[in-house]
Amino acid sequence: SLTTVVRASLPRNMIENSMFEEEPDVVDLDKDSTAFPALEPDEVVYEPRSSRLLVRGLGENDLDDEEEDYESSARLLGMSFMNRSSTHNPSSSPYNRQAPPRSCSCSSARMLVVGVFILVLVASMAMALYFLPGCTFTKAGCGKANSSTPMEPSYPNSTNGELFPWNELRLPASVRPVNYDLSLTPNLTSMTFTGRTVINMTILHDTKRIVLHSSELNITKATFQSVEVKVLEYKPWQQIAVSFPEDLKVGQVCVLTLDYAANLSHTYDGFYNSSYNDKTGAKRVLAATQFEPQAARKAFPCFDEPAFKATFLVRITREPGYITLMPVIKSSVNITVVVGLLEDEFEQTGVNMSTYLVAFIVANFTSITRNVSNTLVSVYSVPEKKEHTHYALDTASTLLHFYNTFFHIDYPLRKLDLVAIPDFLAGAMENWGLITFRETSLLVGNQSSPLDKQLIANVVAHELAHQWFGNLVTMRWWNDLWLNEGFATYWQYTSLMTEFPQLDLDNVFLGVRFKAMAKDCLNSSHPVSVSSQVTTPEQVSEMFDSVTYEKGASLLLMLKTTLPDGQFRKGLIKYLDNYRGSNTVTEDLWNSLTQVGVQESVSDMMRTWTLQNGFPLVTVSRMGGHVTLTQEHFLLSADNATHTSNLWHIPVTYVNDSCSSAPSSTLNVSDSVKWLKFNYMNTGFYIVHYGDEGWATLIDALKTDINTLTPHDRASLIHNIFALSRLGRVSFRQVLNLLDYATSETETAPLTEALSQLSSVYRLLDKRQEQRLVARMKVNVPCSGAYQDWGEEESVSRQELRSVLLEMACSLGRQNCTDQATALYDQWTNSNQTKQIPGDLQRVVFSTAAQSDLRWLSLMEAYSSTTYDSEKRKILQALASTQDPQSIVWILSTGLEGGIIQTQELPLVISTMSDGFAGHLLVWEFVKENWDRIIEKFPVGSYPIQSIIKSTTSQFSTQTHLEEVQRFFSSLKERGSQMRSVQEALETIRLNQLWMDRNLPTLRIWL
């Protein structure tokens, strides 16, 4: 799925891996051979299967075996290697090593892959815990019990008081569903539905019970092999079960039939009802589904885990005025026994699907359609927005063709529907064959700006990529969600860069890498492939975050640029081919790469990135021609105990100003080389510190000739120096020294990065009421004059740049900006909205207008009447940017209520308001007071909740606020206190506090 709110963990869990064992209550590590080798008691060595990545126990650090591996890793990348310093001290994490190699084949680019460098992985405390020897893992953690004698399980009570025959959140693996036959009868007047689910299943191990999921369904009758049976329910875990006196035998095929009734959901998941007002103002209702991650169980009883794939046959009964949609072609329409109702029967799905990918819709939508290869592609919307569907259809058709060709596997269904749903929480959801979207993520008017279209293309590209990465090949469990989301995010940018280069996605992708680092440099981050417990619904929801999506995509880019041309694609085709129709863990990806000839050392390298959280800081020091690189964990809260010894295999790249060849095995450059810039194009997921002299030479080089470095490299320097200043390695003065060059900067990537960094500093000062500094910054931020043109602009890159510059200038109150914006707004209203405002300028124009009471009211009217979704969203952001307390409170309560402002927009409203001074305190009060109602709408741990917590707290920087935030969240207990985003919020406030303490004095002197 894709979240759109603003712009948009640890070694693998032993219990999860045992899902296909009968009694996973206690799992014996020794038997768990799928991902982990047998461990001898007392042996503190972990060596993943066929891996040379050694994670050794604390204190042990014998590295001799690895010497060769470094060499081969390095050679693989076409480079030679360095000598390992022989006196390595395991307790000091900055791991000094003589830098390697490399000569430069002088030709054109000053880019040279230097090679995998370093790599001793000394097990950190956290990792060591998971690999303790001879340990039995139970729910309670690592117990003393001998693994061969499982503990007697204790079972909970069912709703009716009887013992429930299962005591795990994860289902037993003794039974496997093969096909679901679903009949559903929704009633859009009473907002209820009834259903019958017939599940065909096979028995994989002898068992006396069938356990599956069901939530908020009232089961009225159950039969097993045509005999009526009793169903037990354990509500806290959303499970139901049928017990049998005799074993069901291996290989037996059986049928369980369940009749039930339920209410259509009033939240955004399960089988939920949604409504909107049509052109005439009449209220129209519809019913739609959102099942990922764990809500299919709210629509029909099922084995609701991604590894339980099955086929589906669905019948839906409806009133004649509606249509029904399913991922497969409708096979017949029957008149039902109930007068006036019709029953649509869909063909059985030809492919095995995970439950979270099933979808159905009952609505009165209209569509446009096109045939692409052998697939009927359609875009559906409410009737009055039909003319806004063409861009999505064109884009989806092009991309479907692209993916079909690129992956060498055709999209397997005969139809592909893209549906815009008026009330929808996520950005979009990749249901197989029936992708659902927010209206703002799919519909765009013909006249809309390329920037608006860029958003639609992004979402469509992401969801289409999922049809392969996620739907065809699915992660086995949510801990490896990055295999879905990291890939979909990676392909979203990569496919568009290939097929729609004019949309300028490479700048966006660069910003995404920076964003991922902003989260991953905190203690509260997690590895991309999570090995700790991911079992509760909250833990599963929390997986949908920026690390899974954006760091996942960044690591794939790094892998791709590390491999020789074409090998990445070959490996992925192999991966898809190996696992089509089934489920995978991260290791399966590395194995597929190995099968196409990628060296094992690349998998070793990638494991250091996927199994550990965080990323490295590479420090460059140079003595004449001799360059030394060291690495350490880039962690902002460095006082924490986890700041130990994470080390990475880093594919280092660099550019310099000269191409003297130096065929040696250390990174020696000629003395005449003035500067070195590492991490070429910022494709590596690491930050580089050049030391005082190194920075000075780079700044000199830029001041002499800005084009010395590519725009991405310039943006990378800006990003890195701000990060180093937050870490306390460089002074803010040095940051400003670098920014001096930016007066001659005209490119989008470096300027937007500089402005976004400066505006976060500005917002912190603003919230601290540092009036004098704020006033100085208002004058000094370099955004005036850079763009004076307010007319139509074709280039997306220029649009991005100018909207950022102007939004900054107007929000700082620069007169020439606000005057222009207001004039454009008045023209627009005076012409009855016929005189168009260029799409990229709408937000700045509306937001400036919203600062006047009278114009705010006229914007409110425009908000209610417009049918252009992209425009509507920008108007809402403008309305929310008001500094008037009464309007702020009104918007917040209207948003929570739903209605004029839909509840789905609340996270966007909150994040917009939090940026403003008046908004940020009011919003925090609002969130505290209405917490319970907010989590009714947005589940604990979900992306909207993560966003709400982040935007309301991330600008606090005082002890008082820290304590208040701490107090509030700890008072929540199970209503949210355990969330990772709470840890992140507290850590961020502490860091803000630290930054202020460290930099305020300097800023006061300097500004």
Ligand SMILES: [Zn+2]
């Ligand atoms: Zn997704």
